[in-house]
Amino acid sequence: MTTISVTTPQPPAPALHPRRWVALVALMLPVLLVSVDNTVLSFALPQISADLRPTGTQLLWIVDVYPLVLAGLLVPMGSLADRIGRRRLLLVGSVGFAVVSAVAAFAPTAGTLVATRAALGFFGAMLMPSTLSLLRNVFVDREERRLAIAIWATGWAAGSALGPIVGGLLLQHFWWGSVFLLAVPVLVVFLVLAPTVLPESKDPEPGPLDLVSVALALVTMTPLVWSIKEIAADGVTPAALAAAAVGLASGTAFVRRQLRRPVPMLDVRLFRVPAFSGGVVVNLLSVFSLVGFLFFVAQDLQLVHGLSPVQAGLALLPGTVAMVVAGLAVVRIVRRLPAERVVATALLVSSLGYLLVALFGGSGLLAPLVVAFVVLSLGIGAAETVSNDLIVSSVPAAKAGAASAISETAYELGAVLGTAVLGSILTASYAASVVVPADVPPSDAAAAAETLGGAAEVASGLPAATAQALTESAQQAFAGGVGLTAAIGVVLMVVAAGVALLTLRDPRR
Known part of the structure; x- marks a missing residue:
């Protein structure tokens, strides 16, 4: 008997995009810009404090409102991009971001700066969801896509670290508004390059636009973050508890609505996949720690160690390089070792960076801070690269867009909470410990008691003995x-490492 072998024809492999690596360069421009904007103000805070004289709460909102609005709108904007086209929304967001950046550069008051930062968050939310979705469309080969995602993740993480460095270089020669004007030339280059190298893509059956879900997403996040800020600054108050209750109730309603709808704006069922939910938690806690670290180290380097903005930025350059190297090198490592062990080890390395600060941060030495940032950056750069790859690969291809939006929301929520929680705790601890000399005028005493930058500004106009007493007390309170x-x-970081060990098993294994 003759056996006839029948070979099932395989579908042809998708054609490789001829300019895919140029497209990756184009996509990295808005990613870097949005990421840099999360932390670029860190080194400008002393100048903003001196020029606009914000209160401690206003200072936190100047930093917080941008990632807060960005995080709240990422999923809705991702849904909008599915309908009108991802490249189209990316271009619209780029134009709006450039225009508002120019307005923010010349903000006359702290309140105006908060408002323009909120507008930047609105347009920034148009940029982020489309980048990873377009990247998946451009890179159809799995190995090339893994490398592209590693570059994307490393670029995002490195952008957060580059913010203070870029800010320091600009502030050495220009006024604080120059950190906003940085966006204009970057986006002009993007607007010229993107239409020629990025293909348009959209969801052929996206479902109806759900404005109720958009509202519920915003009403969930804003009160919760505000509540965290208030509890950290003033303790548990009725207003803070009420805001938290509103946020939790809205979040519950949002989840229930997504489960009922045939085409949800956010498919919350994705969180049933352990590798997906674990990767999201790792991303959130990593960015939380990174942005929280940058919030206080930027002030410490300038106001305690007396470095100029450019010197302070260069002090963080080794950490930024370490983050980029770790993010790219881990792609080869994770091919040989289990992903959950690689990520857990990386996060434990990051915890050592914070441990160095806890042990030596108040010693008055510069080296522990520089080394701590290098160690922290090594761990975060490696962990985020692997977790992003797992997030995308752990869900069906049809859900990749939703997975990307959730991953990016975790980034932004981590940035919000990093400043809101750690920044508020630092501000509250400082206010509780600083001792303002009795001969300081009441109006100046209030400013000195709220922030280290305010104390430095007040001390510059006081008699030598009083200035020295205020400066020493403020620096000791800040160190505490x-x-x-x-x-x-x-x-x-230890908690994040535990989450990684329990959840981050690569589905391809």
């Missing part, structure tokens, strides 16, 4: 707050 927040950072 840094030690406390660093200890919290250690705990969070």
Whole structure:
């Protein structure tokens, strides 16, 4: 008997995009810009404090409102991109971001700066969801896509670290508004390059636009973050508890609505996949720790160690390089070792960075801070690269867009909470510990008691003996707050490592 072998024809492999690596370069421009904007203000805070004289709460909102609005709108904007086209929304967001950046550069008051930062968050939300979705369309080969995602993730993480460095270089020669004007030339280059190398893509059956879900997403996040800020600054108050209750109720309603709808705006069932939900938690806690670290180290380097903005930025350059190297090198490592062990080890390395700050942050030495940032960056750069690859690969291809939006929301929520929680705790600890000399005028005493930058500004106009007493007290109070927040950072990184070990099993294994 003759056996006839029948070979089932395989579908042809998708054609490779001829300019895919140029397209990756184009996509990295808005990613870097949005990421840099999360932290670029870190080194400008002393100048903003001196020029606009914000309160401690206003200073936090100047930093917080951008990632807060961005995080709240990422999923809705991702849904909108599915309908009108991802490249189209990316281009619209780029134009709006460039225009508002120019307005923010010349903000006359702290309130105006908060408002323009909120508008930047609105347009920034148009940029992020489309980048990873377009990247998946451009890179159809799995190995090339893994490398592209590693570059994307490393670029995002490195952008957060580059923010203070870029800010420091600009502030050495220009006023604080120059950190916003940075966006204009970057986006002009993108707007010229993107239409020629990026293909348009959209969901052929996206479902109806759900405005109720958009509102519920915003009403969930804003009260919750505000509540965290208030509890950290003033303790548990009725207003903070009420805001938290509103946020939790809205979040519950949002989840129920997504489960009922045939085409949800956010498919919450994705969180049933352990590798997906674990990767999201790792991303959130990693960015939380990174942005929280940058919030206090930027002030410490300038106001305690007396470095100029450019010197302070260069002090963080080794950490930025370490983050980029770790993010790319881990692609080869994770081919040989289980992903959950690689990520857990990386996060434990990051915890050592915070431990160095907790032990030596108040010593007055510069080296421990520089080394701590290198160690922290090594761990975060490696962990985020692997977790992003797992997030995308752990869900069906049809759900990749939703997975990307959730991953990016975790990034932004981590940035919000990093400043809101650690920044508020640091501010509260400082205010509780600083001792303002009795001969300081009441109006100046209030500013000195709220922030280290305010104390430095007030001290510059006081008699030598009074200025020295205020400066020493302010720096000691700030160091105490840094030690406390660093200890919290250690705990969070250890918790994230535990989450990684339990959940991050690569589905391809």
